[in-house]
Amino acid sequence: MKKITEAIAGLFVLLVAAGFVFFAYEGANIKSSSKNYPLIAKFSQADGITIGTDVRISGVKVGHVEKEYLDMSSFRAVVEISLDPAIKLPADSSIQIVSDGLLGGKYLSIGIGSDDKILASGGEIQYTQSSVNLEALIGKMIFSNPDHAAK
Numbered sequence: 001m002k003k004i005t006e007a008i009a010g011l012f013v014l015l016v017a018a019g020f021v022f023f024a025y026e027g028a029n030i031k032s033s034s035k036n037y038p039l040i041a042k043f044s045q046a047d048g049i050t051i052g053t054d055v056r057i058s059g060v061k062v063g064h065v066e067k068e069y070l071d072m073s074s075f076r077a078v079v080e081i082s083l084d085p086a087i088k089l090p091a092d093s094s095i096q097i098v099s100d101g102l103l104g105g106k107y108l109s110i111g112i113g114s115d116d117k118i119l120a121s122g123g124e125i126q127y128t129q130s131s132v133n134l135e136a137l138i139g140k141m142i143f144s145n146p147d148h149a150a151k
Contacts, residue, residue, distance in 0.1 A: 036063065036082040038122050041095045041108075045130040046077035048106035049097060055081050055108045062087055065108065081108065089125070090115040096129035106131060 043049075046068060055063035063083035071078050083089075092113030099106055110125075119125065 035085055037085050037087060038066065038080060038082050039089070039119060039125055040078055040080050040122070041125040041128050042071060042074070042076040042078050043097065043128050043130045044076055045133070046079055046097065047131045047133065048099075049077075049079060049108065049131070053105075053107055055083060055095075055110065057087070057110045057112065062110075079108070089113070089119045091117040091119050091123075092127065093119065093125060094127035094129070095125045097131035099132075099134075 049065060049068060051065055051067065053065040054061045055065065063081055065079055066082045067080040069078050070076075081095075089110065090113035092115040094111040094113065096109050096111070097106055098109045111127075113127075
């Protein structure tokens with residue numbers, strides 16, 4: 001009787017664990033990248049961007065970062081993104097790294113262009129704007145103050 005009770009308890013624990021894995025997978029919104037619209041963008045600085053970072057258009061999530069690496073010839077950060085296949089971007093669209101509030105994380109924001117030509121799957125977004133380093137801006141403000149420099 002004790003072995004049956006332990007077996008039932010073990011089966012229950014396994015079912016609960018499987019339920020957690022299922023809900024975590026569904027909550028992560030992981031989709032097959034073969035169905036998505038892949039693009040790349042090159043940034044001089046990609047601070048705060050990691051795999052899984054949101055890609056948004058007008059504040060609405062339309063994709064995520066798939067991969068990031070360093071281009072060894074130009075020493076620029078290459079970010080591969082995956083967008084919803086229903087979205088087709090004009091060739092002159094832009095992408096920038098934006099902060100989600102003063103202390104929030106960062107995400108990629110796409111500005112829609114007006115070109116008639118559409119970026120092909122796997123194409124490169126040419127117009128990029130890197131992240132702004134808040135610490136560097138504060139440092140410039142403090143140390144470039146004319147009143148401070150005169151003393």
